[in-house]
Amino acid sequence: MTNQTLALDAWHQAAGARMVPFAGWSMPVQYTSILAEHRHTRTIASIFDCSHMGQFRCRGAGIAVELDRLLPRRATDQRPGTCRYNFLLADDGTVIDDIIVYRIADDEFYIVVNAGTVAADAAHIAAGLSGAATFVDESADTAKFDVQGPASTELMRAAGIGAVDGLRYFNFAPVEISGAACLLSRTGYTGERGFEIYVPTGAAAAVWELLAAIPQVQPAGLGARDTLRLEMGYPLYGHELDRDSTPLDAGFGGLIDPDHEFVGREALLERRRKHLTAVRFESRRTARQGSEVADAGGQVIGTVTSGAFSPSLECAIALAYVSRAELPPGTPVIARTGRAEVPGEIVALPFYGAGTARDK
Amino acid sequence: MKKYTEEHEWITLEEGVATVGISAHAAHELGDITFIELPEVDTNVKQGDSIGTIESVKAASDIYSPVGGRISAVNTDIEDSPEIVNDSPEEKGWLCKLDGVNEDEMQALMTDAEYEEFITGR
Structure with missing residues:
Protein backbone atom coordinates (compact mmCIF):
# COMPACT_ATOMS: atom_id res chain seq x y z
CA MET A 1 0.00 0.00 0.00
CA ARG A 273 -4.01 -4.60 35.43
CA LYS A 274 -0.78 -2.67 35.10
CA HIS A 275 0.74 0.67 35.92
CA LEU A 276 2.31 3.16 33.55
CA THR A 277 5.56 4.26 35.15
CA ALA A 278 8.25 6.78 34.31
CA VAL A 279 11.92 5.75 34.37
CA ARG A 280 14.90 8.07 34.21
CA PHE A 281 18.19 6.41 33.30
CA GLU A 282 21.64 7.24 34.62
CA SER A 283 23.24 7.50 31.21
CA ARG A 284 22.41 8.41 27.64
CA ARG A 285 21.94 4.77 26.66
CA THR A 286 18.31 4.32 25.70
CA ALA A 287 15.91 1.47 26.37
CA ARG A 288 13.23 1.35 23.69
CA GLN A 289 9.77 -0.13 23.24
CA GLY A 290 9.86 -3.82 24.18
CA SER A 291 12.84 -3.70 26.56
CA GLU A 292 12.25 -5.63 29.78
CA VAL A 293 12.24 -3.71 33.06
CA ALA A 294 13.56 -5.49 36.14
CA ASP A 295 13.72 -4.55 39.81
CA ALA A 296 17.01 -4.19 41.70
CA GLY A 297 16.96 -7.92 42.39
CA GLY A 298 16.76 -8.71 38.68
CA GLN A 299 13.16 -9.89 38.65
CA VAL A 300 11.22 -8.77 35.56
CA ILE A 301 8.44 -6.36 36.52
CA GLY A 302 7.44 -4.85 33.19
CA THR A 303 8.15 -3.63 29.68
CA VAL A 304 9.18 -0.32 28.15
CA THR A 305 6.50 1.26 25.93
CA SER A 306 8.47 4.33 24.76
CA GLY A 307 12.09 5.29 25.29
CA ALA A 308 14.27 8.08 24.00
CA PHE A 309 17.22 10.29 24.76
CA SER A 310 15.79 13.36 26.48
CA PRO A 311 17.33 16.48 24.92
CA SER A 312 16.24 18.60 27.90
CA LEU A 313 17.50 16.26 30.64
CA GLU A 314 20.50 14.98 28.61
CA CYS A 315 19.89 11.40 29.70
CA ALA A 316 17.68 8.57 28.53
CA ILE A 317 14.04 8.39 29.69
CA ALA A 318 11.26 5.86 29.20
CA LEU A 319 7.67 5.04 29.96
CA ALA A 320 7.01 1.44 30.97
CA TYR A 321 4.14 -0.72 32.09
CA VAL A 322 4.96 -2.51 35.34
CA SER A 323 2.96 -5.11 37.23
CA ARG A 324 3.53 -3.60 40.68
CA ALA A 325 1.39 -0.79 41.97
CA GLU A 326 2.77 2.58 42.92
CA LEU A 327 6.51 2.08 42.92
CA PRO A 328 7.65 5.30 44.63
CA PRO A 329 10.01 7.75 42.92
CA GLY A 330 13.58 6.75 43.64
CA THR A 331 12.96 3.02 43.26
CA PRO A 332 15.94 1.62 41.32
CA VAL A 333 15.18 -0.40 38.19
CA ILE A 334 17.12 -1.91 35.32
CA ALA A 335 16.09 -2.00 31.66
CA ARG A 336 17.43 -4.77 29.44
CA THR A 337 17.93 -3.49 25.92
CA GLY A 338 19.36 -6.67 24.43
CA ARG A 339 22.73 -4.92 24.21
CA ALA A 340 23.09 -3.92 27.84
CA GLU A 341 21.47 -3.60 31.24
CA VAL A 342 20.68 0.05 31.77
CA PRO A 343 20.30 1.29 35.35
CA GLY A 344 17.72 3.91 36.20
CA GLU A 345 15.09 4.88 38.74
CA ILE A 346 11.38 5.51 38.91
CA VAL A 347 10.54 9.22 38.74
CA ALA A 348 7.39 11.32 38.87
CA LEU A 349 5.93 12.78 35.68
CA PRO A 350 6.52 14.99 33.87
CA PHE A 351 10.16 14.29 33.21
CA TYR A 352 10.48 17.92 32.08
CA GLY A 353 8.86 20.27 34.56
CA ALA A 354 9.38 23.66 32.91
CA GLY A 355 6.82 23.31 30.09
CA THR A 356 4.79 26.47 29.36
CA ALA A 357 1.61 24.77 28.04
CA ARG A 358 -0.59 25.88 30.91
CA ASP A 359 0.91 29.35 31.41
CA LYS A 360 -1.62 32.19 31.47
CA MET B 1 45.64 5.09 3.11
CA LYS B 2 41.93 5.38 3.93
CA LYS B 3 39.46 2.56 3.46
CA TYR B 4 35.75 1.98 4.09
CA THR B 5 33.63 -1.02 5.07
CA GLU B 6 30.16 -2.15 4.05
CA GLU B 7 29.16 -1.41 7.67
CA HIS B 8 29.99 2.27 6.97
CA GLU B 9 33.16 2.52 9.03
CA TRP B 10 36.31 4.23 7.80
CA ILE B 11 39.88 3.26 8.74
CA THR B 12 43.21 4.96 8.19
CA LEU B 13 46.67 3.55 8.84
CA GLU B 14 49.63 5.70 9.80
CA GLU B 15 52.91 4.35 11.13
CA GLY B 16 51.32 1.08 12.20
CA VAL B 17 48.41 2.68 14.06
CA ALA B 18 44.91 2.46 12.61
CA THR B 19 42.19 5.01 13.37
CA VAL B 20 38.52 3.95 13.01
CA GLY B 21 35.31 5.94 12.76
CA ILE B 22 31.95 6.00 11.02
CA SER B 23 31.54 7.54 7.58
CA ALA B 24 30.00 10.94 6.98
CA HIS B 25 27.26 9.13 5.09
CA ALA B 26 26.49 6.94 8.12
CA ALA B 27 26.53 9.90 10.50
CA HIS B 28 24.08 11.74 8.26
CA GLU B 29 21.79 8.73 7.96
CA LEU B 30 21.75 8.12 11.73
CA GLY B 31 20.81 11.71 12.48
CA ASP B 32 21.57 13.13 15.91
CA ILE B 33 23.89 10.73 17.74
CA THR B 34 23.01 10.61 21.43
CA PHE B 35 25.13 7.80 22.89
CA ILE B 36 28.32 5.95 21.99
CA GLU B 37 29.73 2.92 23.74
CA LEU B 38 33.41 2.42 23.01
CA PRO B 39 35.55 -0.69 23.49
CA GLU B 40 37.98 -1.22 26.37
CA VAL B 41 41.56 -0.28 25.64
CA ASP B 42 43.82 -3.36 25.29
CA THR B 43 41.02 -5.55 23.94
CA ASN B 44 42.14 -7.83 21.12
CA VAL B 45 39.55 -7.91 18.35
CA LYS B 46 39.01 -9.82 15.15
CA GLN B 47 37.73 -8.33 11.93
CA GLY B 48 33.92 -7.96 12.18
CA ASP B 49 33.77 -8.12 15.99
CA SER B 50 31.32 -5.74 17.60
CA ILE B 51 33.42 -3.09 19.31
CA GLY B 52 30.68 -0.79 20.50
CA THR B 53 27.24 0.72 20.08
CA ILE B 54 26.10 3.93 18.51
CA GLU B 55 22.64 5.31 19.31
CA SER B 56 20.75 8.07 17.57
CA VAL B 57 17.44 9.56 18.68
CA LYS B 58 15.61 6.89 16.71
CA ALA B 59 17.74 3.74 16.72
CA ALA B 60 20.73 1.81 18.06
CA SER B 61 23.34 0.04 15.95
CA ASP B 62 26.56 -1.88 16.44
CA ILE B 63 30.04 -0.73 15.50
CA TYR B 64 32.19 -3.47 13.93
CA SER B 65 35.95 -3.60 13.80
CA PRO B 66 37.06 -3.14 10.17
CA VAL B 67 40.19 -5.24 10.82
CA GLY B 68 41.75 -7.41 13.49
CA GLY B 69 44.13 -5.83 16.00
CA ARG B 70 44.44 -4.49 19.54
CA ILE B 71 42.44 -1.48 20.74
CA SER B 72 45.15 0.99 21.73
CA ALA B 73 43.07 4.13 22.37
CA VAL B 74 39.48 5.38 22.40
CA ASN B 75 38.12 8.89 21.83
CA THR B 76 36.75 9.75 25.25
CA ASP B 77 35.67 13.23 24.05
CA ILE B 78 32.76 11.72 22.16
CA GLU B 79 31.39 9.82 25.17
CA ASP B 80 30.19 13.06 26.78
CA SER B 81 29.64 14.91 23.50
CA PRO B 82 28.50 12.40 20.88
CA GLU B 83 27.39 15.27 18.63
CA ILE B 84 31.09 15.60 17.70
CA VAL B 85 30.56 12.52 15.53
CA ASN B 86 27.78 14.30 13.63
CA ASP B 87 29.82 17.46 13.28
CA SER B 88 33.10 15.83 12.25
CA PRO B 89 32.59 12.10 11.58
CA GLU B 90 35.83 11.52 9.70
CA GLU B 91 38.14 13.69 11.81
CA LYS B 92 37.39 14.84 15.39
CA GLY B 93 34.69 12.18 15.71
CA TRP B 94 37.03 9.18 15.39
CA LEU B 95 36.04 6.27 17.64
CA CYS B 96 39.15 4.23 18.45
CA LYS B 97 42.69 3.35 17.44
CA LEU B 98 44.16 -0.09 16.88
CA ASP B 99 47.72 -1.38 16.68
CA GLY B 100 49.00 -4.72 15.50
CA VAL B 101 46.46 -4.53 12.68
CA ASN B 102 46.05 -7.12 9.99
CA GLU B 103 47.12 -5.10 6.94
CA ASP B 104 45.91 -7.72 4.45
CA GLU B 105 42.40 -7.31 5.82
CA MET B 106 42.73 -3.57 5.46
CA GLN B 107 43.96 -3.82 1.83
CA ALA B 108 40.82 -5.76 0.91
CA LEU B 109 38.42 -3.01 2.10
CA MET B 110 36.81 -0.42 -0.20
CA THR B 111 38.64 2.66 -1.44
CA ASP B 112 36.80 5.96 -1.11
CA ALA B 113 35.76 5.75 -4.79
CA GLU B 114 34.44 2.21 -4.26
CA TYR B 115 32.60 3.26 -1.10
CA GLU B 116 31.01 6.19 -2.92
CA GLU B 117 29.76 3.75 -5.53
CA PHE B 118 28.58 1.38 -2.77
CA ILE B 119 26.40 4.00 -1.06
CA THR B 120 25.01 5.59 -4.20
CA GLY B 121 24.66 2.50 -6.36
CA ARG B 122 22.37 0.38 -4.20
Missing part, protein backbone atom coordinates in the same frame (compact mmCIF):
# COMPACT_ATOMS: atom_id res chain seq x y z
CA THR A 2 1.38 3.38 -0.93
CA ASN A 3 1.42 6.08 1.69
CA GLN A 4 -0.81 9.12 1.50
CA THR A 5 1.02 12.37 0.86
CA LEU A 6 0.50 15.59 2.76
CA ALA A 7 -0.83 18.67 0.95
CA LEU A 8 2.52 20.30 1.84
CA ASP A 9 4.63 17.31 0.75
CA ALA A 10 6.59 19.33 -1.83
CA TRP A 11 7.20 22.12 0.71
CA HIS A 12 8.60 19.68 3.26
CA GLN A 13 10.88 18.04 0.71
CA ALA A 14 12.12 21.40 -0.56
CA ALA A 15 12.88 22.34 3.06
CA GLY A 16 15.13 19.29 3.31
CA ALA A 17 12.81 17.08 5.34
CA ARG A 18 13.58 13.40 5.69
CA MET A 19 10.26 11.70 4.89
CA VAL A 20 9.28 8.45 6.61
CA PRO A 21 6.17 6.26 6.50
CA PHE A 22 3.96 6.72 9.58
CA ALA A 23 0.39 5.47 10.03
CA GLY A 24 -0.16 5.22 6.29
CA TRP A 25 1.28 8.66 5.52
CA SER A 26 4.60 9.94 4.23
CA MET A 27 5.61 12.31 7.05
CA PRO A 28 8.55 14.64 7.77
CA VAL A 29 10.52 13.09 10.66
CA GLN A 30 13.11 15.87 10.74
CA TYR A 31 14.25 18.87 8.70
CA THR A 32 17.71 19.55 10.14
CA SER A 33 18.13 17.77 13.47
CA ILE A 34 15.67 16.23 15.92
CA LEU A 35 17.64 17.65 18.85
CA ALA A 36 17.75 21.16 17.35
CA GLU A 37 14.03 21.08 16.51
CA HIS A 38 13.25 19.85 20.02
CA ARG A 39 15.27 22.64 21.63
CA HIS A 40 13.81 25.29 19.32
CA THR A 41 10.31 24.19 20.39
CA ARG A 42 11.26 24.36 24.09
CA THR A 43 12.80 27.83 23.74
CA ILE A 44 10.99 29.70 20.91
CA ALA A 45 8.38 28.07 18.64
CA SER A 46 8.07 25.43 15.91
CA ILE A 47 5.42 24.49 13.38
CA PHE A 48 4.45 20.84 12.86
CA ASP A 49 2.39 19.47 9.96
CA CYS A 50 -0.02 17.02 11.63
CA SER A 51 -2.43 16.78 8.70
CA HIS A 52 -2.27 12.99 8.91
CA MET A 53 -4.59 13.09 11.92
CA GLY A 54 -8.35 12.58 11.56
CA GLN A 55 -11.33 14.84 12.26
CA PHE A 56 -15.00 13.94 12.65
CA ARG A 57 -18.03 16.18 13.07
CA CYS A 58 -21.12 14.95 14.93
CA ARG A 59 -24.39 16.86 15.03
CA GLY A 60 -27.89 16.38 16.33
CA ALA A 61 -30.33 17.63 18.93
CA GLY A 62 -29.45 14.73 21.28
CA ILE A 63 -25.81 14.39 20.27
CA ALA A 64 -24.30 15.13 23.70
CA VAL A 65 -26.39 12.43 25.36
CA GLU A 66 -25.49 10.01 22.60
CA LEU A 67 -21.74 10.75 22.90
CA ASP A 68 -21.96 10.29 26.68
CA ARG A 69 -22.66 6.62 26.01
CA LEU A 70 -19.45 6.35 23.95
CA LEU A 71 -17.08 8.37 26.15
CA PRO A 72 -15.66 7.68 29.61
CA ARG A 73 -15.55 11.45 30.22
CA ARG A 74 -18.96 12.98 29.74
CA ALA A 75 -19.86 15.19 26.79
CA THR A 76 -23.07 16.53 28.32
CA ASP A 77 -21.29 18.69 30.92
CA GLN A 78 -18.66 20.00 28.48
CA ARG A 79 -19.02 23.73 27.73
CA PRO A 80 -19.09 24.95 24.10
CA GLY A 81 -15.70 26.44 23.25
CA THR A 82 -13.75 23.86 25.28
CA CYS A 83 -11.74 20.76 24.36
CA ARG A 84 -11.47 17.57 26.39
CA TYR A 85 -8.98 14.74 26.22
CA ASN A 86 -11.05 11.56 26.01
CA PHE A 87 -11.02 7.91 24.92
CA LEU A 88 -12.88 5.52 22.68
CA LEU A 89 -13.12 2.19 24.49
CA ALA A 90 -13.94 -1.33 23.37
CA ASP A 91 -16.36 -3.44 25.42
CA ASP A 92 -13.37 -4.91 27.27
CA GLY A 93 -12.32 -1.44 28.46
CA THR A 94 -9.20 -1.28 26.29
CA VAL A 95 -8.44 1.75 24.16
CA ILE A 96 -9.56 1.98 20.52
CA ASP A 97 -8.11 5.48 20.44
CA ASP A 98 -7.29 8.51 22.54
CA ILE A 99 -9.00 11.61 21.19
CA ILE A 100 -9.71 15.29 21.75
CA VAL A 101 -13.38 16.25 21.78
CA TYR A 102 -14.28 19.85 20.90
CA ARG A 103 -17.76 21.05 21.79
CA ILE A 104 -18.64 23.46 18.98
CA ALA A 105 -22.24 24.10 20.09
CA ASP A 106 -24.95 22.44 22.18
CA ASP A 107 -25.74 20.20 19.23
CA GLU A 108 -22.31 19.89 17.56
CA PHE A 109 -19.00 18.20 18.44
CA TYR A 110 -15.70 17.97 16.57
CA ILE A 111 -13.53 14.94 17.36
CA VAL A 112 -9.80 14.76 16.59
CA VAL A 113 -8.29 11.28 16.33
CA ASN A 114 -5.02 9.53 15.54
CA ALA A 115 -4.15 8.85 11.89
CA GLY A 116 -3.72 5.11 12.22
CA THR A 117 -7.12 4.61 13.82
CA VAL A 118 -9.38 6.84 11.67
CA ALA A 119 -11.28 3.96 10.07
CA ALA A 120 -11.76 1.99 13.31
CA ASP A 121 -12.79 5.14 15.19
CA ALA A 122 -15.29 6.18 12.50
CA ALA A 123 -16.87 2.71 12.49
CA HIS A 124 -17.05 2.64 16.30
CA ILE A 125 -18.63 6.09 16.63
CA ALA A 126 -21.01 5.72 13.70
CA ALA A 127 -22.22 2.37 15.08
CA GLY A 128 -22.80 3.96 18.50
CA LEU A 129 -24.91 6.87 17.25
CA SER A 130 -28.64 6.77 16.48
CA GLY A 131 -30.21 7.53 13.11
CA ALA A 132 -31.11 10.98 14.42
CA ALA A 133 -27.44 12.03 14.64
CA THR A 134 -25.23 12.98 11.71
CA PHE A 135 -21.61 11.83 11.55
CA VAL A 136 -19.15 13.18 8.97
CA ASP A 137 -15.51 12.11 8.56
CA GLU A 138 -13.79 15.37 7.52
CA SER A 139 -10.25 13.96 7.67
CA ALA A 140 -9.60 14.18 3.92
CA ASP A 141 -10.77 17.81 3.80
CA THR A 142 -8.78 19.01 6.80
CA ALA A 143 -5.15 19.96 7.32
CA LYS A 144 -3.84 20.41 10.85
CA PHE A 145 -0.86 22.55 11.81
CA ASP A 146 0.55 22.88 15.33
CA VAL A 147 2.46 25.99 16.37
CA GLN A 148 4.16 25.11 19.64
CA GLY A 149 6.63 26.91 21.86
CA PRO A 150 6.78 29.52 24.62
CA ALA A 151 6.82 32.38 22.08
CA SER A 152 3.94 31.01 19.98
CA THR A 153 1.33 33.49 21.24
CA GLU A 154 3.40 36.61 20.64
CA LEU A 155 4.72 35.39 17.29
CA MET A 156 1.25 34.52 15.98
CA ARG A 157 -0.18 37.80 17.28
CA ALA A 158 2.57 39.68 15.43
CA ALA A 159 1.60 37.76 12.29
CA GLY A 160 -1.94 39.13 12.58
CA ILE A 161 -3.67 36.18 14.26
CA GLY A 162 -5.19 38.14 17.13
CA ALA A 163 -7.44 35.25 18.19
CA VAL A 164 -4.49 33.73 20.08
CA ASP A 165 -4.90 36.38 22.79
CA GLY A 166 -7.04 35.39 25.72
CA LEU A 167 -7.48 31.81 24.53
CA ARG A 168 -7.12 29.67 27.64
CA TYR A 169 -5.61 26.18 27.82
CA PHE A 170 -7.94 23.61 26.20
CA ASN A 171 -10.23 26.30 24.79
CA PHE A 172 -10.78 27.01 21.10
CA ALA A 173 -12.20 29.66 18.78
CA PRO A 174 -13.00 30.08 15.10
CA VAL A 175 -10.41 32.16 13.28
CA GLU A 176 -9.88 33.40 9.73
CA ILE A 177 -6.35 32.90 8.37
CA SER A 178 -5.46 33.78 4.76
CA GLY A 179 -9.17 34.17 4.10
CA ALA A 180 -9.95 30.61 5.20
CA ALA A 181 -12.28 29.68 8.06
CA CYS A 182 -10.09 27.75 10.50
CA LEU A 183 -10.42 26.45 14.04
CA LEU A 184 -7.76 27.46 16.55
CA SER A 185 -7.29 25.64 19.86
CA ARG A 186 -4.89 26.29 22.72
CA THR A 187 -3.75 22.67 22.82
CA GLY A 188 -0.77 20.60 21.77
CA TYR A 189 1.46 17.60 22.28
CA THR A 190 4.74 19.21 23.30
CA GLY A 191 4.18 20.57 26.80
CA GLU A 192 4.77 24.11 25.57
CA ARG A 193 2.34 26.98 25.14
CA GLY A 194 0.88 26.49 21.71
CA PHE A 195 -1.94 26.07 19.27
CA GLU A 196 -3.43 23.49 16.96
CA ILE A 197 -4.98 24.95 13.80
CA TYR A 198 -7.52 23.06 11.68
CA VAL A 199 -7.54 24.29 8.09
CA PRO A 200 -9.65 23.40 5.01
CA THR A 201 -7.31 21.42 2.73
CA GLY A 202 -7.86 23.94 -0.08
CA ALA A 203 -6.25 26.64 2.05
CA ALA A 204 -3.54 24.40 3.54
CA ALA A 205 -0.67 25.78 1.46
CA ALA A 206 -1.58 29.43 2.05
CA VAL A 207 -2.00 28.99 5.81
CA TRP A 208 1.15 26.89 6.23
CA GLU A 209 3.22 29.34 4.21
CA LEU A 210 1.92 32.24 6.32
CA LEU A 211 2.69 30.47 9.61
CA ALA A 212 6.04 28.98 8.53
CA ALA A 213 7.15 32.42 7.34
CA ILE A 214 6.72 33.96 10.80
CA PRO A 215 10.22 35.05 11.85
CA GLN A 216 11.73 32.64 14.42
CA VAL A 217 9.16 29.90 13.70
CA GLN A 218 10.98 26.81 12.38
CA PRO A 219 9.46 23.62 10.97
CA ALA A 220 9.80 20.55 13.19
CA GLY A 221 9.10 16.90 12.39
CA LEU A 222 7.69 13.80 14.00
CA GLY A 223 11.03 13.00 15.65
CA ALA A 224 10.98 16.11 17.83
CA ARG A 225 7.24 15.72 18.37
CA ASP A 226 7.96 12.31 19.89
CA THR A 227 10.79 13.40 22.20
CA LEU A 228 8.80 16.47 23.28
CA ARG A 229 5.70 14.44 24.18
CA LEU A 230 7.77 11.80 25.94
CA GLU A 231 9.48 14.39 28.17
CA MET A 232 5.96 15.37 29.31
CA GLY A 233 4.88 11.74 29.80
CA TYR A 234 2.08 12.10 27.25
CA PRO A 235 0.94 8.72 25.88
CA LEU A 236 1.24 7.78 22.21
CA TYR A 237 -1.35 5.44 20.76
CA GLY A 238 0.32 2.15 19.84
CA HIS A 239 2.81 2.53 22.67
CA GLU A 240 1.17 3.42 26.01
CA LEU A 241 -2.41 3.01 24.80
CA ASP A 242 -3.74 0.16 22.69
CA ARG A 243 -6.14 -2.77 22.75
CA ASP A 244 -4.13 -4.26 25.64
CA SER A 245 -4.37 -1.21 27.93
CA THR A 246 -7.11 0.78 29.60
CA PRO A 247 -7.12 4.45 30.60
CA LEU A 248 -6.80 3.25 34.22
CA ASP A 249 -3.66 1.27 33.36
CA ALA A 250 -2.21 4.42 31.79
CA GLY A 251 -2.92 6.49 34.90
CA PHE A 252 -5.97 8.41 33.65
CA GLY A 253 -8.40 7.02 36.22
CA GLY A 254 -8.87 10.50 37.64
CA LEU A 255 -10.32 11.75 34.34
CA ILE A 256 -13.02 9.07 34.08
CA ASP A 257 -16.59 9.86 35.13
CA PRO A 258 -17.57 6.47 36.61
CA ASP A 259 -21.14 7.49 37.41
CA HIS A 260 -22.53 7.29 33.89
CA GLU A 261 -23.05 4.46 31.43
CA PHE A 262 -20.51 4.19 28.59
CA VAL A 263 -19.10 1.51 26.34
CA GLY A 264 -16.43 -0.48 28.19
CA ARG A 265 -17.39 0.87 31.64
CA GLU A 266 -17.78 -2.40 33.52
CA ALA A 267 -14.57 -3.97 32.27
CA LEU A 268 -12.69 -0.70 32.73
CA LEU A 269 -13.73 -0.20 36.35
CA GLU A 270 -13.31 -3.86 37.31
CA ARG A 271 -9.58 -3.70 37.87
CA ARG A 272 -6.32 -2.04 36.98
